Amino acid sequence: MSSAAREPAGLYLHVPFCSAVCPYCDFAVHTGTADSRERFTSDLLAEIDLVSRNPQADEWPVFDTVYFGGGTPSALSADQVERILERLRNRFSIDPDAWISFEANPEDIAPESLEHWKRLGIRTLSIGIQSLRDDALRFLGRRHRGDNARRSLADACAGSFPIVSADLIFGLPGQIPEEWRDTVRAIADSGVDHVSCYQLTIHDDTPFARMRDRGDLREMPDDPQRTLFEIVHTELAERGLPAYEVSNFARSPAHRSRHNQKYWRHVPYLGLGPSAHSFFERRRWWNLRDTRSWSQALRDGRLPVDASEMLTPEDLALEAVFLGFRTADGVDFDRILERTGIALLEVNETALHDLQRRGWIHVDSATARPTVAGMAVADTLARAIDIPAPASDRQTPRRGEG
Numbered sequence: 167m168s169s170a171a172r173e174p175a176g177l178y179l180h181v182p183f184c185s186a187v188c189p190y191c192d193f194a195v196h197t198g199t200a201d202s203r204e205r206f207t208s209d210l211l212a213e214i215d216l217v218s219r220n221p222q223a224d225e226w227p228v229f230d231t232v233y234f235g236g237g238t239p240s241a242l243s244a245d246q247v248e249r250i251l252e253r254l255r256n257r258f259s260i261d262p263d264a265w266i267s268f269e270a271n272p273e274d275i276a277p278e279s280l281e282h283w284k285r286l287g288i289r290t291l292s293i294g295i296q297s298l299r300d301d302a303l304r305f306l307g308r309r310h311r312g313d314n315a316r317r318s319l320a321d322a323c324a325g326s327f328p329i330v331s332a333d334l335i336f337g338l339p340g341q342i343p344e345e346w347r348d349t350v351r352a353i354a355d356s357g358v359d360h361v362s363c364y365q366l367t368i369h370d371d372t373p374f375a376r377m378r379d380r381g382d383l384r385e386m387p388d389d390p391q392r393t394l395f396e397i398v399h400t401e402l403a404e405r406g407l408p409a410y411e412v413s414n415f416a417r418s419p420a421h422r423s424r425h426n427q428k429y430w431r432h433v434p435y436l437g438l439g440p441s442a443h444s445f446f447e448r449r450r451w452w453n454l455r456d457t458r459s460w461s462q463a464l465r466d467g468r469l470p471v472d473a474s475e476m477l478t479p480e481d482l483a484l485e486a487v488f489l490g491f492r493t494a495d496g497v498d499f500d501r502i503l504e505r506t507g508i509a510l511l512e513v514n515e516t517a518l519h520d521l522q523r524r525g526w527i528h529v530d531s532a533t534a535r536p537t538v539a540g541m542a543v544a545d546t547l548a549r550a551i552d553i554p555a556p557a558s559d560r561q562t563p564r565r566g567e568g
């Protein structure tokens with residue numbers, strides 16, 4: 167077992183409800199009634215039971231992060247969240263000090279809900295702010311407005327959560343750099359410890375994709391997108407929130423997302439709920455996306471797994487390079503060698519020094535770390551790297567070659 171597989175694992179719970187489905191959303195979500203939320207909670211408890219009885223459950227290391235994502239976890243009542251946490255603690259080995267993160271929408275934030283979540287041990291509260299401007303929020307199909315967003319941030323920051331995080335979106339058609347700069351500054355000055363900021367992407371089969379295909383919506387071209395990307399990186403860094411990943415910014419290493427860093431470092435994670443992904447050693451698998459199919463599988467006593475894949479050492483190394491160039495910590499050559507048997511440095515010295523000459527990375531004998539300019543072209547950096555066969559493959563003559 168590699169050292170990554172021995173590190174404490176992460177647990178992700180996908181809550182598939184939102185009060186309205188945004189026209190750009192590509193997640194497994196739907197609106198739901200109070201009854202459907204209660205049914206979902208019972209089904210999730212059944213999944214926890216079923217997975218914990220699976221013979222493979224004993225192989226999982228202790229879980230030290232629990233992440234409620236979605237969808238909108240704040241669509242669940244405090245009682246439902248409490249039952250889920252209690253069942254997890256009864257069925258899995260959960261570190262008593264596990265870091266619990268919870269996504270919430272501004273309209274669900276009120277003094278009572280903040281109190282409930284704190285009592286349940288939630289330590290990172292991640293708020294889907296997206297914008298502080300009413301016109302942008304209306305365009306994005308969000309229910310809250312700038313005033314609600316500001317108030318929810320102020321209440322959450324006053325609520326003594328160890329980490330309050332704000333989610334933002336940029337790259338809206340016609341978005342003006344000066345307005346975007348004002349938004350980013352206001353978010354940084356609100357007292358948050360962490361920001362996640364994603365570029366608007368138009369996914370197929372969404373209302374925005376249909377508007378684009380009809381000619382009613384024009385995506386922002388690359389150059390203005392780059393300007394907005396640079397604004398968020400510069401403004402947040404100047405206000406004490408430097409990027410630790412291309413879309414994530416934190417006041418200090420202690421404020422980084424403990425859970426998401428597991429995804430980027432190939433540490434095991436278990437996902438429960440519709441569409442949730444899991445990863446252990448070299449195997450990745452994912453649940454049925456449709457809530458009804460997921461629920462039916464559980465009612466039939468079956469694991470609601472849709473499909474799985476086994477990653478080769480080359481696949482793992484390639485992913486580690488793509489993910490590594492998106493993070494400030496960069497690509498860790500020793501970790502990749504230990505995990506996959508692939509020595510990247512020796513075959514890529516020329517390519518790495520070329521990327522360094524262009525100001526995109528810093529290279530030493532242990533890592534290749536992207537600069538901010540490099541993070542903006544992370545995929546280009548990754549594509550410059552050759553992934554050779556693992557050393558063990560190269561030493562063993564293949565059948566017919568000896």
Ligand code: SF4
Pocket residue numbers: 183184186187188190191192193195236237238294
């Ligand atoms: S709130 Fe988030 S998860 Fe829910 S519909 Fe909007 S984008 Fe999708």
